[in-house]
Amino acid sequence: MASAAGPERRILIDVSTSLRWKGHNPVGIVRTERELVQHFLNHCPQAAFFSYDSADDAFWLVPREEVAALFPAAPTVSATTPSHGRLDEKVLLRFRSDDVVVSVGLQWDIAYMVRLYAEKKRRGMFVVQMVYDIVPIVMPEYCVPGMERKFPQFIVDAAWTADLIFCISESTRRDLESYYARVGLKAPVMARALLGSDIPTASLADPAGKLGLVPGEFVLYVSTIEPRKNHQMLFNIWRELHETARESLVPLIFVGNVGWNTADLMHFIKASEALHPDYDRVMSDVADAELDWLYRNARFTLYPSLYEGWGLPVAESLARGKVCIASNASSIPEVGGPLSDLLDPLDHVGWRDRIRHFLTDGEALAAREAEIREGFEPASWGACMRRFQDDLFAALPR
Amino acid sequence: MKLLTLTTYRIDLPRHGGQIRVNALHRVLRAQGWTTRHMAVHVPAEGDPVDGADHLFPLDAAYHRHLERIEGRTDIDAADFLVRDAGRFEAACAVIDGYDPDVIWLEHPWLWPFVKAYRAAHPGSRARIVYGSANVETQLVEAVTRGLSKGARERIRERxxxxxxxxxxxxxxxxxxxxxxLLHFQSYGKPSVLAANGVWPKAQRSDTELWARRTARFGTALFVASGHPPNATGFVTMLGNSLAYLAPDERIVVVGSVMRLLEAPGYWREHRGFNLSRILDAGVLDEGGLATLLDLAGGVILPITEGGGTNLKTAEALYNRRPIVATSAAMRGFERFADFPGVTVRDEPQAFQAALKALLAERDRPALTYMPEQERELETLLWPATLCAVAPFLDALAAQARTRSLPAPKTSAQPAAAMETWSQHRLRPLLARGWHEFEPGGAWSRERVAVLRLRFPGAGPGPIHLRAHVEVFNPHKRSVEIEIFTPNGLQATHSFGGKDRKRAMAIRIDEIDRDADDMTEIYFRSSALFSPISSRNGGDARLLGFRITAIDVAREELPGTRASAMRGLWAGTIGPLLDRLR
Known part of the structure; x- marks a missing residue:
């Protein structure tokens, strides 16, 4: 194992989010944490795992067996390896000065960073934090009430606590540095983390029947359903195309959990006799294998979000050779570059015309797919996590 | 001896500064044998005692609707609630008549229109009127009218x-x-006395475990304030637009309804959500809860930037021997404690924030220790000591009333003298020479001698009395003199020291000062002019002397500073000056 950190330095990986989301389909941050945990579990002997428990306001060491149980389908190495003098029980974590503490999880709803700051003041560990985006700071109006306090607190506390912050895009990095400057804080050292676009496909044999969709005869938008994601614009476009170009229209499938402040949109969808359910449907709690099938069999995909920290569905679409008409806002252009079809997310007419173009011109769609297959290099989670580890170890003080 | 206090709040469960002061006045006077009662025109609040000894006139829904229509305020416009309703007015008058107080004490001017109407309707009342003066309200009004329409602001300001x-x-x-x-109000020529704010010995602690648990992980500083807008303004001004300089384990504990202001839009330009995350909101607490937090917090911050009076919270923090970070405005009246152990006075926001950080960093600071004479001085902060001059003062006023005997003093039954005020654009035509360009806030003098030309058409015989509201520009806080002349000679010389900048100057225009068209001139000669740019007071390169913000005009003598009146004495020397001016 190449390890710039030295073999004895303990790498503490936070698994709090994965433990809290155990049993759910991992999306977004949960998936990232699970990929990181799985990588360090299998490839880094000096890794240990911990969680922060809000109820008793304490950090716990989590036994490797319990961590390995998060991935029942995946082969694990370390889970069966003897623990060489370590107490592999859930025990209170006591930080040491040479510990490296890494978290890529959801921390803003809990007192994780405040407690970690106190520990760092006492022990002086090297703290690493992942930041995905600063949506509640940039667009507080699109977030659940209360987030306008909790999230900036987490971000500011991270500046006080972390020695190294990984950002998942250059856009997030710029926004974060700009915010720190505005509040008068010196930004910690920043590094870039890459996210993979492969989806595990182990379990389901043939999802097509269950989903009730005809291959090639639907358009896909994968995203949590919330106002920032701009589903309403797509609904309006489908409403318009239903009136003006019904002969070429195929169903629009929203895949994602229904989030906050979407009651109006859900009412629109369900009350629309023209569109629902033949031309517009919502699918929640979609398993990994189903998601993979949906990407592979969609006519093309859409991603009109107003603001993102990255834009993983764009990469997931391109990785499967599918055209993605995507927003040109924030980080999204970084994902697919010229291989994604970028439009202003507020340009209703532009989106309508581009969608109609790909619905009606099969040759153009096929040509664009060929360009994507030729030009897009999908990143695997494994490769991204290896690079994360290398960058982390390289950043540690010698 | 009987005292009746009038305010726009109840005092039977004192929480905010005004309530505490008036309540203390009652307690101290009662201890000296006085009988006291309280009358309030107020907004009922949750937690008010059901049975109170006060005479209460709670504002009703109809009046709230009226206030909403006119963008009015429940305090400043409170008197109308009594005066505009015959039934309520009679009921309120009956309270006074039934009690027959020796002294009616108005803690603010807000209920003066009612008392004035009462005196007009009941000329036989023997009660002496005392203005309790919690502040110089005219200087604070801007702070409470932010967010209102221009028209509403102007109405309230003028009222x-x-x-x-x-x-x-x-x-x-x-x-x-x-x-x-005190200095400000002495210009009215009334008997006056100083009674600083004080403190009661600390109450029994309550909720100790709760607050110990909530604050355990943090270094804390305590901020106690009511929902008076200047309290929030001072907090934001001194602590800054971003509280990100507070570490994750540092918090400001905020006690009192000021929190409702800080939570609302309008005070922080940005970062409100984050800033609120650095605050522990303790809500409105009783004395026991406050006593607990005074002990638990690392110290007390007093970020006051506006307002007059003395700050109750300062007295409280000093008396309880807590570390303090304060502005000099917060230390007003307590300047003798500025070099006491644990007291840090900073007026620059960044220096204030640095002092706050130092306070928060010393979480395990040992208790402050004092010299014996300092301990004695701290005891003078108790209410019985700070209010000790009040009873003799009121006794003397009441005695005057008795010696004048009935019928009631002539003035009490007379309508106030008719007075007109010229301000803002009405001052423009008066600027004859020696002034910079007109500004609505008051034109600045450009030369050592600046001249106003005034006309009093149809004034007829007898003097005309003016009161000029003058503000000097004195960035170096030197001694500056302004001499006032009329054509008939020197009227007065006003000396301004280091800190006083504003004064209402009384000027008498005799018939001999006016010509056939009833025109006259007033000559203001200032001893110095200063430039803001040279005194690092902005980018203005002009030389400025003083400005006149308003002139009151009346046939009756107006209260105001006369300074050293030497009419006629300088006749021999003023002639040549006037000749030059002409």
């Missing part, structure tokens, strides 16, 4: 000015709570 000016001129005595306020 406050008129009410305070009229009350200070018509009352029998003034009790001020800081030396600065």
């Amino acid at each position: 406050v000015r008129a009410m305070e000016d009229e009350l200070a001129g018509a009352c029998d005595g003034i009790v001020a709570c800081s030396p600065g306020d």
